[in-house]
Amino acid sequence: MSAGTAGLAGAVVPRRRSSLFAAGQERLYVMLLLPVAVMLVALIAWPIVLTVELSLYDVRLFDAVRNRTGAMSLDAFAKILSSPNFYSSLWHTAFYVVVSTALAFVWGLATAVLVNARFPARKAARLLIVTPWIIPSAIASLIWMFLFDGHVGLINYFLMKLGLVDAPITFLVNYNWAIWTVIIASAWKSYPFFTIMLLSGMQSISRTYYEAAVLDGASRWRRFLDITLPGLRNIIAVTAFLSALSAFREVETILIMTGGGPARATETLSLMIYNETFEAYRAGQGAALGVIAFLLSFLLMTFGFRRMMKDFF
Amino acid sequence: MAAAAETVEKLRPHERALLGAGLVAGLGIAVLPIYWMLLTSLRESASVMQWPPRLLPDISGFSLWAYAEVITKSPLASWFTNSILIATIATVATIFISATAGYALSRTRTRAGLTMGYAILVSKMLPATLLVLPFYIMFFRVGLLNTIYAPILGNISFTVPFATWMMKSFFDGIPRELEEAAVMDGASPFRAFWEIILPLTLPGLAAVTLYSFILSWNDYVFAKTFLAGGEMTTLAVGATHFLTESEMAWNKVMATAAMASLPIMVIFFLLERYFVAGTTQGVH
Incomplete structure (x- = not known):
């Protein structure tokens, strides 16, 4: 059955039958939404309620898994808001999210432009350039840990070879350098998302613009600035938003590479939640941090939300 | 031209x-x-x-040497089995939930449907660490801790919102008139969905399958937190077991890492166009 005849059949249906059709369809939609509704309640809504409840009891993890006793209080929140570690984790989060997303964007745009050009074996080059995307982030983190190693790491070898440093730097345990190791590892993991999105965006810009610009004698650089970039504006906004959001929630890279250290130098909000709960066993405070993170990501979302909603519906 | x-x-x-x-x-x-x-x-x-x-x-x-060492002296086979089981079961569940939900969300015009779409969109953006603690407590209470179902459920909470979003945009590309005509011809609404519309979204289903499998396969946090370790963990977590205070056995780490990433890389190289379709479809 082709779409053409289907359209014709739809057009000649009398009004009453069409509304009957709609009623039958809506019943089906409700049924089809049941599985996802169950999942949303059990695996999203209920955990959030549980987190909020936990945050009102300043309990240890061992007590949290059993039934809690004692009165509700805002003690956990008070402890967090008076802790300097919380404010430094906010700063680390902002730095990590902004810098790693910016790096991923710049490198993603550069590689997208590269593989959009014509050259032999372009398809193979495209595949290889986006390969980091598919490497499990735990594995990528281990590889970068080894590359940044202070004794036999390849990066130290190159730096010494280039004469930039005299002795190997122990990047991962260096208070100032550690954050850069996790930023670079996570930018390496996330730039291919930009490459793929921006490349598909470039391919959907009409060629006639470029043809006209060539006739007008516009240079390649001018064409990039005046046609390509404006044409990509929406995709850049959405991709950067999604990428920043995933950096905000990122925990695996930092957990593996530095565990938040040295001396909490790489502890982002996401990591602090994890460490408070599963390293320090302060479940109540971990939950309170979770509530704060939830509110923050909610703010971030409303920030970029209008665009997302437009794409979704 | x-x-x-x-x-x-x-x-x-x-x-x-x-x-x-x-x-x-x-x-x-x-x-x-x-x-x-x-x-x-x-x-x-x-x-x-x-x-x-x-x-x-x-x-x-x-x-x-490193491969031989890892295969014979560590529970690699068990890690492999766990990784495969977790990723496969999570993927099957994700396909079922997201294909049905994606279709309904693509077609419904009721307020409840739109609210549901909004809820899925919001949950797509929750920080994973936010859910680890409540999951830990929930799974402890129902006795799922240290079973593969704990990371499976964790992964589902993450893959379903993604996959539903993707499926919805694939369904959006299929004209409504198709199922209207099928229903006029006497098919039930469900049969119209199941036999006519769903087969048309095969590329979408392929993209969702690959995505869910790879996201679940690549998980680290859920497996590390909910499983006890030793034999009972996954490849991604197992790879870190060779980094200890006494020895940094990088060749064993990398041998395990290679075995964890090569299957995924092969799948990716073979089926890359479905990934790209899935990725770009979700955002346009």
Whole structure:
């Protein structure tokens, strides 16, 4: 059955039958939404309620898994808001999210432009350039840990070879350098998302613009600035938003590479939640941090939300 | 026309040099870490810890020692089985939930449906660490901790919102008139969905399958937190077991890492177009 005849059949249906059709369809939609509704309640809504409840009891993890006793209080929140570690984790989060997303964007745009050009074996080059995307982030983190190693790491070898440093730097345990190791590892993991999105965006810009610009004698650089970039504006906004959001929630890279250290130098909000709960066993405070993170990501979302909603519906 | 425009404008020599240099840098950054993982996994411990490191492979130095060591002296088989079971079960559940939900969300015009879409969108953006603690408590209470169902459920909470979003946009591309006509011809609404519409979204289902499988396969946090370790964990977590206070066995780490990432890389190279379709579909 082709779409053409289907359209014709739809057009000649009398009004009453069409509304009957709609009623039958809506019943089906409700049924089809049941599985996802169950999942949303059990695996999203209920955990959030549980987190909020936990945050009102300043309990240890061992007590949290059993039934809690004692009165509700805002003690956990008070402890967090008076802790300097919380404010430094906010700063680390902002730095990590902004810098790693910016790096991923710049490198993603550069590689997208590269593989959009014509050259032999372009398809193979495209595949290889986006390969980091598919490497499990735990594995990528281990590889970068080894590359940044202070004794036999390849990066130290190159730096010494280039004469930039005299002795190997122990990047991962260096208070100032550690954050850069996790930023670079996570930018390496996330730039291919930009490459793929921006490349598909470039391919959907009409060629006639470029043809006209060539006739007008516009240079390649001018064409990039005046046609390509404006044409990509929406995709850049959405991709950067999604990428920043995933950096905000990122925990695996930092957990593996530095565990938040040295001396909490790489502890982002996401990591602090994890460490408070599963390293320090302060479940109540971990939950309170979770509530704060939830509110923050909610703010971030409303920030970029209008665009997302437009794409979704 | 399009091809003509491109051939008219040949690259000038300096542009060609720039393109070449860019490609070398781009490919180098993408591939060098993976190359280093493979090379390290094929070296014996002494040559891994050698300074200065040797960048090129030397045929005589190749050794499968690390692989043999990992396969015979660690619970690799068990890690592999767990990884495969977790990723497969999570994927099957994700396909079922997201295909039904994606279709309903694509077609419904009721307020409840739109609210549901909004809820899914919001849950797609929750920080995973936010859910780890409540999951831990929930799974403890119902006795799921240290079973593969704990990471499976964790992964589902993450893949379903993604996949539903993707499926919805694939369904959006299929005209409504198709199922209207089928219903007019006497099919039930469900049969119209199941037998006519669903088969048309095969590329979408393929994309969702690949995505869910890879996201679940790549998970680290859920498996590390909910499983006890030792035999009872996954490949991604198992790889970290060779980094201890007493020994940093990088060749064993990289051998496990290679075994965790090579299957995924092969799948990716074979089915890349479905990934790209899935990724770009979700955002346009």
